[in-house]
Amino acid sequence: MSRFAYVGGRYLRHRAATVSIDDRGFQFGDGAYEVMAVHRGFPVDQVLHLQRLYRSLAELQIAEPVDRRALPVILDRVLSLNRVCEGLLYLQVTRGAARRDHVFPKAATPMLLVTARRVPPVPPVVIRDGVAVISIPDQRWARCDIKSLNLLPNVLGKQQARAAGAFEAWQVDTEGMVTEGASTNAWIVTEDGALMTRPADHAILNGVTRQVILRQATEFGLRLVERPFSLGQAKSATEAFLTSTTSLVLPVTRIDEVPIGDGRPGPVAQGLRARLLLLLNEEIGRQSP
Amino acid sequence: MSRFAYVGGRYLRHRAATVSIDDRGFQFGDGAYEVMAVHRGFPVDQVLHLQRLYRSLAELQIAEPVDRRALPVILDRVLSLNRVCEGLLYLQVTRGAARRDHVFPKAATPMLLVTARRVPPVPPVVIRDGVAVISIPDQRWARCDIKSLNLLPNVLGKQQARAAGAFEAWQVDTEGMVTEGASTNAWIVTEDGALMTRPADHAILNGVTRQVILRQATEFGLRLVERPFSLGQAKSATEAFLTSTTSLVLPVTRIDEVPIGDGRPGPVAQGLRARLLLLLNEEIGRQSP
Numbered sequence: 001m002s003r004f005a006y007v008g009g010r011y012l013r014h015r016a017a018t019v020s021i022d023d024r025g026f027q028f029g030d031g032a033y034e035v036m037a038v039h040r041g042f043p044v045d046q047v048l049h050l051q052r053l054y055r056s057l058a059e060l061q062i063a064e065p066v067d068r069r070a071l072p073v074i075l076d077r078v079l080s081l082n083r084v085c086e087g088l089l090y091l092q093v094t095r096g097a098a099r100r101d102h103v104f105p106k107a108a109t110p111m112l113l114v115t116a117r118r119v120p121p122v123p124p125v126v127i128r129d130g131v132a133v134i135s136i137p138d139q140r141w142a143r144c145d146i147k148s149l150n151l152l153p154n155v156l157g158k159q160q161a162r163a164a165g166a167f168e169a170w171q172v173d174t175e176g177m178v179t180e181g182a183s184t185n186a187w188i189v190t191e192d193g194a195l196m197t198r199p200a201d202h203a204i205l206n207g208v209t210r211q212v213i214l215r216q217a218t219e220f221g222l223r224l225v226e227r228p229f230s231l232g233q234a235k236s237a238t239e240a241f242l243t244s245t246t247s248l249v250l251p252v253t254r255i256d257e258v259p260i261g262d263g264r265p266g267p268v269a270q271g272l273r274a275r276l277l278l279l280l281n282e283e284i285g286r287q288s289p
Numbered sequence: 290m291s292r293f294a295y296v297g298g299r300y301l302r303h304r305a306a307t308v309s310i311d312d313r314g315f316q317f318g319d320g321a322y323e324v325m326a327v328h329r330g331f332p333v334d335q336v337l338h339l340q341r342l343y344r345s346l347a348e349l350q351i352a353e354p355v356d357r358r359a360l361p362v363i364l365d366r367v368l369s370l371n372r373v374c375e376g377l378l379y380l381q382v383t384r385g386a387a388r389r390d391h392v393f394p395k396a397a398t399p400m401l402l403v404t405a406r407r408v409p410p411v412p413p414v415v416i417r418d419g420v421a422v423i424s425i426p427d428q429r430w431a432r433c434d435i436k437s438l439n440l441l442p443n444v445l446g447k448q449q450a451r452a453a454g455a456f457e458a459w460q461v462d463t464e465g466m467v468t469e470g471a472s473t474n475a476w477i478v479t480e481d482g483a484l485m486t487r488p489a490d491h492a493i494l495n496g497v498t499r500q501v502i503l504r505q506a507t508e509f510g511l512r513l514v515e516r517p518f519s520l521g522q523a524k525s526a527t528e529a530f531l532t533s534t535t536s537l538v539l540p541v542t543r544i545d546e547v548p549i550g551d552g553r554p555g556p557v558a559q560g561l562r563a564r565l566l567l568l569l570n571e572e573i574g575r576q577s578p
Contacts, residue, residue, distance in 0.1 A: 018310060019308060020307055021307060102471060103444075140431075142428035153431075159393050
């Protein structure tokens with residue numbers, strides 16, 4: 001089946017879809033993006049994702065590329081053109097094409113790209129066994145709260161993890177505290193039963209799944225502590241897990257080859273994963289006709 | 290006159306030249322680049338620029354896109370197609386197009402882009418009066434020695450400078466030391482007559498003009514000190530200046546509205562600029578038939 005992409009106002013065959021060599025996304029990484037999960041044909045947590053996109057654009061002083069009411073219509077159209085029921089929706093906005101110069105161009109039209117694709121579900125073995133994580137120094141810039149296209153350190157971190165046979169790389173700041181994974185947020189459950197994650201400062205992206213869990217955790221009877229934790233704390237935690245739009249909740253059972261807890265996925269990660277799947281179905285259920 | 294670009298193996302009209310929406314340069318900033326000055330139709334310091342490009346690619350584990358002997362031929366062809374005598378040559382290499390995933394793709398072909406354009410000479414008034422600089426916190430990642438496409442903090446810094454009526458933003462690290470400008474290296478002449486610039490650690494790009502000056506300075510009778518200097522030292526310096534491929538040497542006469550020295554371009558900056566222009570003509574003279 002052909003895939004289709006929305007590129008700056010037009011729906012094009014994905015394989016033939018291109019952008020100008022002068023697009024500032026291509027030459028400077030001058031733009032922001034979002035990835036949404038698609039479940040039963042609907043984008044999950046669309047409101048939260050679009051809120052964050054608009055925040056990223058405001059921080060970068062990039063104008064919104066289309067009317068706010070038009071954007072969901074475009075997303076829907078890309079989903080249906082690609083017949084995606086379970087998968088991903090990818091949105092990218094750049095400052096547009098202009099003669100190369102660091103300074104913002106006087107007249108450039110922001111460029112919106114939307115693509116979609118099917119994604120198979122996370123294999124059951126991953127949920128059953130959990131994933132391994134390595135630690136690496138956090139080498140990123142000071143504004144990781146902006147979901148920008150400057151993703152080279154994330155690419156290098158993820159590649160390093162994969163080369164080490166791990167799923168993710170947890171980045172550690174100069175104070176020895178874990179910031180987040182290369183594309184996921186990091187969580188631990190401490191010995192005294194607190195659920196701990198770094199506050200959403202400028203050093204991490206405030207993940208949408210992270211935000212949903214923060215709201216759910218107290219209802220779930222968990223004591224929530226938004227505070228940075230060290231790599232040492234993570235390794236001696238009762239449980240560790242990671243969250244993201246595409247992974248939802250994944251138990252972390254090894255960090256730098258050190259088993260976490262008894263080395264098996266723990267009840268908090270498993271419970272939160274189940275809870276989120278339930279919420280997801282409820283949310284989509286409300287949207288379905 | 291139409292401009293032409295070399296894009297992944299083909300010479301295309303610049304205006305119509307495009308790249309895949311799946312190019313990793315566009316989605317991750319996953320690539321490196323170089324900008325060379327063109328003088329009398331020849332790329333200046335081509336050997337040094339290509340050396341640095343190959344180093345950036347090696348650091349990012351991106352394969353070289355074309356044979357090393359072929360690259361100068363492509364550069365020459367782009368210059369002649371565009372009839373550029375005085376101007377710029379721009380080279381960009383990305384990891385290529387692949388389905389979006391942070392991890393390096395198994396089979397992607399690195400993409401080479403080459404463009405060229407004419408640039409008018411620096412206006413004499415800029416040389417006569419010098420330029421103003423503002424200081425900003427250095428928010429960039431930990432590997433600024435790689436000339437990568439992750440340029441968002443540089444873009445934001447340059448824009449902030451322009452909005453403040455300045456030419457450049459000097460970035461200051463958490464220890465209060467100047468790293469470099471958003472697209473230029475930073476230099477001062479201290480009260481006791483030393484020429485000071487930051488050593489080429491991971492916090493700065495080792496500029497080609499910087500390298501040429503380091504070799505020239507001693508011959509020029511200057512005492513060279515490669516050591517980080519603070520913003521305070523810069524403001525109380527006898528002279529300050531910046532260097533880059535496109536600016537060569539520009540006197541800095543104000544930092545955050547504080548006049549440097551007597552507020553006029555000093556003899557070291559002016560002397561080095563003259564010296565570099567001489568060298569440039571000698572170098573090109575040797576290449577001309």
